[in-house]
Amino acid sequence: MNDRYSRQVLFQPIGQEGQRKIQEKHVLILGCGALGSANAENLARAGIGKLTIIDRDYVESSNLQRQLLFSEKDAIEQLPKVIAAKNRLKQINSAVEIDAHIMDATANTLVRLLNEVDLVIDATDNFDIRFIMNDLFQQQSIPWIYGSCVGSTGMSYTILPDQTPCLQCLLSAAPPSGATCDSVGIISPAVQMVVAHQTTEALKLLVEDADALRSRLLTFDLWNNHYQTINVDKAKRGDCSSCGSDPSYSYLTYESQTKTEILCGRETVQIRAGREFNLEELASRLEKSGPVKTNTFIVSFEYKALRFVFFRDGRTLIHGTDSIEKAKSVYYQLIG
Incomplete structure (x- = not known):
């Protein structure tokens, strides 16, 4: 030893x-x-x-x-x-x-x-x-x-x-x-x-x-x-x-059915897309709507007083709201 x-x-x-x-x-x-x-x-x-x-x-x-x-x-x-x-x-x-x-x-x-x-x-x-x-x-x-x-x-x-x-x-x-x-x-x-x-x-x-x-x-x-x-x-x-x-x-x-959740106490909603993101392609698309910050692992984007953080595995953290409905509405505007 x-x-x-x-x-x-x-x-x-x-x-x-x-x-x-x-x-x-x-x-x-x-x-x-x-x-x-x-x-x-x-x-x-x-x-x-x-x-x-x-x-x-x-x-x-x-x-x-x-x-x-x-x-x-x-x-x-x-x-x-x-x-x-x-x-x-x-x-x-x-x-x-x-x-x-x-x-x-x-x-x-x-x-x-x-x-x-x-x-x-x-x-x-x-x-x-x-x-x-x-x-x-x-x-x-x-x-x-x-x-x-x-x-x-x-x-x-x-x-x-x-x-x-x-x-x-x-x-x-x-x-x-x-x-x-x-x-x-x-x-x-x-x-x-x-x-x-x-x-x-x-x-x-x-x-x-x-x-x-x-x-x-x-x-x-x-x-x-x-x-x-x-x-x-x-x-x-x-x-x-x-x-x-x-x-x-x-x-x-139970958990396998959960696709959207509020992160407790953080004024943040997580959405799981069920598919991976191509971060490079996503960053290029989002740049048309505002400034984008990227690294190898995430794309960060601010839009309508919310901050979106996209992960390659298909998850998105939406900071600035604890409303699932609001988060999903803006998410779908961006992602489709």
């Missing part, structure tokens, strides 16, 4: 054998914002064998306060988050295999990426996607680590198929507040606290130290000095549609 990981190897619960296991494992991180980018950096520095990172968004200046992998240059160039993250991660540890995907997470797109995945880290801010994850990873028997944060609060829980309550069980017992970073803000230390717990649980799973796993739901409020762990064993439901005795995995069919 080279000197790079010597301090981690000296930590007795990991040791030489644990380090070898870490370097043989594959982790998928769903979301590459605050939680995802920090978890990715921690795992890359720890020597993970392979990281698959998935995100549908691009870097904006408002991300820089808490999303530690990104720079001002990334925001100016509007780089997709997974591309900016991959660039930085390869500088941190060139030995890590990084598979980056600019895409919307759906049941169909995710299932194709789960081959030989040992663990998934939840770093999304969207509960529709989390419920899809919950169904899919129960179906595929893949452990995953839930994490969320807003304001100065956060929570984390490790979900083990066939052993622990699943996310649907947990949220049936304790529904989320509905607050988002875009509505009430967030401080960076809250992100780092969730990440510390997620990465630590990940390392326990990667070195196969099941006895050390935290079995309780963790919650905290840094500003108000609250820290709590809750026994949620009784939340597991025998009739749960995800982890019960006769699961139906209903969210795996």
